[in-house]
Structure formats: structure tokens, C-alpha cells
Amino acid sequence: MLRSTWGIFLYPRHVEAPSVAGPPRGPNRAGSPPRPLRSRCPPPASRPVTHTALARKYRPLTFSEVATQEHVSDTLRRAVSTGRVGHAYLFCGPRGVGKTTLARVLAMALNCPNRDDSGEPCGACEDCTRIWSGSTSLDVVEIDAASNRGVDDARDLRERAMYAPSNESRHKVYIVDEAHMLTREAWNALLKVLEEPPPRVHFIFATTEPQKIEQTAAPILSRCQRFDFRRVGVLDITARVREVLEREGVEASDEALRLVARKADGGMRDALSLTDQVLALSDGSITAETVRRILGVVGDDHYLHLFDVLAARDRAGVFRLVDALLDQGFDLVEFYHGLVEALRTLLRIRVGGGDGEVAEERLEEWTERAGLFDPADLLRMLGMAAELEVNGSLRRTQQPRVLLELLLLRFAWLDRTLDLEAMIHALGGEGPPPPEPQGPVGPSAPRPPPAPRPPPAPVAPPPPAPHSGPTASSEPAAPSAPAGPVPVTGSISGESRAAYQPAPGPRGETADAPATTGTGPAPGAGDAVAAWRDLLASGEGLPRGVSPFLMGARAKNVEGGLEVAVPAGPALERLRDPEVREGLREALRVRTGRTEGLTFVELEAEATGGGDARISSQLVRKGRLDDLLEREPGLKAAVEALDLEFMDG
Missing domain, CATH: 3.40.50.300 (P-loop containing nucleotide triphosphate hydrolases)
Known part of the structure; x- marks a missing residue:
């Protein structure tokens, strides 16, 4: 052994250098053989390999x-x-x-x-x-x-x-x-x-x-x-993720791929990142349960159970369902987003718009739940649920549980929609039979086939009101609204609805016509203003749907006929319609015995004492509903029998 200038010991080639590990270990205290030395670094085969997303x-x-x-x-x-x-x-x-x-x-x-x-x-x-x-x-x-x-x-x-x-x-x-x-x-x-x-x-x-x-x-x-750039559709995301998993040698169920695609919300990169996350827990195959467990997606069973609770109006069941969601660790905001999608799916199935993205093996269950609700009720519930997303209250609140329970309780207390046409048909009225549903419905809500009905008999007009004579005021009292109605949302046939829409007439036209002698003067005829007041008081001979527009009208005799001042707006436009004006002239002719010239002008605001001269929309709507009830006796019978009220919208 030689020692160099720098203090390093040099050993000849035939001399073996001492082991770095030192002398061999002796037996331990228990007398067992010595333990071999272990390296602190894992072998190369067990070291983690760099993963590429x-x-x-x-x-x-x-x-x-x-x-x-x-x-x-x-x-x-x-x-x-x-x-x-x-x-x-x-x-x-x-x-x-x-x-x-x-x-x-x-x-x-x-x-x-x-x-x-x-x-x-x-x-x-x-x-x-x-x-x-x-x-x-x-x-x-x-x-x-x-x-x-x-x-x-x-x-x-x-x-x-x-x-x-x-x-x-x-x-x-x-x-x-x-x-x-x-x-x-x-x-x-x-x-x-x-x-x-x-x-x-x-x-x-x-x-x-x-x-x-x-x-x-x-x-x-x-x-x-x-x-x-557009959002990537669910089908495109599903196809791409399936292709990637096949190249990775991993199997996945269709339901699992659908959950990943819906969670990605239109982003292909998000879908592949979620797939990476799911693959970390899978063992060669991906199931829907694995996806729900990792991503926190609420399963269909919870929504199907919720719809059973709502259909049964089980208010206490709402609290139990929310408690179960919290006990299982679900995010209530995530449950709300799934609820909106579930309501949309039910509505699509109910109106025949397809089954959306429902798995084929669960389509029958969803179809059965769709049959528990009327399409109008599903539409109302979907609108109520969408309000939380529009105003952002669910994202800002510190109590999402309270908001969700409140929403579900509103669903459970929601008044069910009644179809007025079906009601009239059931009461033996003249309304058409209820239409058959366009989409598939579940077995829990069967619709009986419509029975053949004989053609409706002509409806006799209502008896004329007694002649009350001229009144001192030209403004008849508004009819009072019925007290204590039950709110019901109904549908009116398009034919009836079209009959009560005001037809706009030309502005600025007058009804001045050459005076001609009538066939026979009525008793007491001669004063056009008195005849006009008598016409308004009795209502006999007035064209259909005109009564509300004559409230607040002022009449006076002018040269060549009668001038009537009405508030500006829809009333003036309606009364200037040629057909309406001709009907009023005919009613005056019956009372005066001669054809009067009839002109409609705008009522000045000062004539009403400085108040608003326009007719309120409530009065117009009330008059139209009264005319509708007179036109359809079956509807009138249903309203009187069930104490119904027509609601806006």
C-alpha cells in the first residue's frame, strides 16, 4: 500500500480493497443470522413511470x-x-x-x-x-x-x-x-x-x-x-373516449361513457381528463358505479325515487330524500343540476320529443315516471327549477339545502293542471274531446280512447235581458268578480281564442252615411242620445265582444248623426272597425226608427276629470271572458260547477 502526495492510499492490483460496508455483521441480540443490507432506492422495475395525460x-x-x-x-x-x-x-x-x-x-x-x-x-x-x-x-x-x-x-x-x-x-x-x-x-x-x-x-x-x-x-x-368553435356533443365525446380506451386496452360500459361525456359539459379535453381520473381507480374496466363514485355524479335511482315522492305529494319524503343525499356525501348543487336534466328528460318523453340521453336499459322506468305528470306540470316545474340558475341564488347561498328543499316542496304542493277541454267533455259540454298524447306514457297514467260522439246540436242564444229603459249615466257599472275561486290552469281551443281577438280597424274613419228612412219607427224614437244610453243599458243588439270597449263612452247629437267619444287605444280601434260600427248602427236603427250617422272620436282627458281615459286591460279581459262563457255553455257549466277562475298566461 502506497500513500500518494495528496494523502490517498493506493492499493496494488493484487491487493483487494476493504469493503465499504465494513466488516461483516455478527449475530444480532436474538441469536438470529445477520440481516442482509438493503438499498434505500427501489429497484428500477418498481420505480414509477412518468405518465402522459x-x-x-x-x-x-x-x-x-x-x-x-x-x-x-x-x-x-x-x-x-x-x-x-x-x-x-x-x-x-x-x-x-x-x-x-x-x-x-x-x-x-x-x-x-x-x-x-x-x-x-x-x-x-x-x-x-x-x-x-x-x-x-x-x-x-x-x-x-x-x-x-x-x-x-x-x-x-x-x-x-x-x-x-x-x-x-x-x-x-x-x-x-x-x-x-x-x-x-x-x-x-x-x-x-x-x-x-x-x-x-x-x-x-x-x-x-x-x-x-x-x-x-x-x-x-x-x-x-x-x-x-362549438361545444362537442355527447355522442362525439362518447365515441372519442371509447376509441382512446380501446387503444389503452380498457373496457368501459356505455353508461359509464355517457356519464363522463355529460360531466365534461361539451369539452373534449375535460372528458379525457376525467377519463384519466377514472382510470386511476379502475382495474382494466370502467363501470358506471366507478364513475359515479369518483366524479360524485348522482345516480338515476335518486331522481326516479324523487319523482315517485312528488307524484304521491309526500312532503315528508322530500326531507328524507335530501337527508339521504347528504348522508351519502352528494353535492346538493350537483344534484340540482341533475334535477334540471331529469325534468327535461321527462318532458321530452312526455311530449314525444325522444328519450334524450337515457340508457336503453332504464328507458322503461323513465317512461313510467313521465306518465305520472302532465306535460304542463313538468313545464312549470322545469321553469321553477331554472329560476334558481337564472338568478344565481343557489351558487351564492350558504344554505343550498334550504333552497333545494324549498324547491322540492313547491313541486310537491304544486296544483295539478286540469285540461278544460277534457273537463267540458266529461261534463257533457260542447268542447272537443281531449287530444291523445303524442309521446309514450307510462302504464300508470293510461288515457282511455275517445268515444264516438254525435255532432253537437245548435246552441240556442241566451234569452234577451228585459228592457230597462234609458239610464241617467252613460257609464254602466263594471261587473263584480266571483269570490273565492280555485286557481286552475286550462287551455282554450284555438277556434274559440281566435273569435275573441280584437280586429284592428282603420284609424280616422267615420260612419257618416246618407240618412234614409227606416221601415218603421219604434215607440218613443227620436232622440239618438237616449237611444244610445238605452242600448248600453240593455246590451240587446250589441255586437259580440264590444261591451267592454263602450265603458266610459260619451255620446252627443251632432249634425248628421251621433258622435261617440271613447278613450284612445284599443277601444277606439275596435269601435272603428267597419263590422262593429255597422252592428251598432243597426242596433240604433231598431230603437230610433231611422239610420243614424255614427262617428267615433277620441275622448279628451279633461272629460274624465283629469284621470286616465284608457280602458284597463282587466275590464277588456273580463268582457271577453263573459262573452266566451256565453258562447260555450259547457265551459260555463264547468266554471259554475267547480268554482273555477281563469288565470293569466
């Missing part, structure tokens, strides 16, 4: 692989093949729909040496690989505007854009993600270079909030070609 691993390489965005990919591919690529593009759309992916594919197509004639990049060359993976490239630069949003960053980008690409056959592409984060000053710094860009330089701005760009940099929009 599915969203990156299966990012599309060509225009044709991008799902749902054919209106964008086909246009860009055609622009590349024909040499008409724009200098600036604005990609707008939700997250995860392919904005950055298409920007990279466009950059690959512009710089790929093996590009085909259709404009598709090869996706295998070195340039395509570097651009696709997001590696550093001299000619393709990706910028995150969220962290590089100032005017200095924009000036630096503008100066770098002035330099030519690295090769005559290449293009410089700047991809600016989250472009709505740029400040107004940064956009102003880019205006000139976007208006007159250097040759073979392209800008691609991607944003999820284009409205912010419109507010801060409106001139930018005229310098860019804008493409709006």
Missing part, C-alpha cells in the same frame, strides 16, 4: 381528427392547400374544444415539408413533432396572455415579428392563448403589425371570452378572421 397523448395530429369543428378545420385546410392563409385569426369558444389544437395543426401544416396536396401535415417529421409537443421552436411561439399581458410584452412580440423566418420555405406563427387577458394598451401596440404584417408571419389568438376583446379592443376584430 390522455389529453396530450391523443391530441389530434391533422385537421380531420379534430371532432365537431369541421367548419373551422375544413376552411383552414383549404386555405393551406390554396395558399390563402390569413395573417391573423381569432379562435373563440369554450374551453377544451380544440382552439389551441387547431392552432398547432395549422402551424404544422404551414411548416411541414411533407404536407400533402389537401393541406394536411404528415405529423411524423421533426418539425411536426416539435410543434405538436409544444417544444421550443424558432418559428412557432406560444404565448400565455394571462402572464404576458402588458404593453411591454406586446412591444417585444411586435419587434420579434419583424424578423424573417429561419428558412425561406417556413412561416412564423405566434399562438396567443387567453387573448382576452391582454390589456387595452397591449392591443393598441399590436394594431399596426396586425394591419400590415411582415410576409409569412401569422397570429392566432385563442379566447374563451370574445366579448371582453370587443370591449377593450374593438378595432382588432376587423383585422382578424374570426372562427367560433
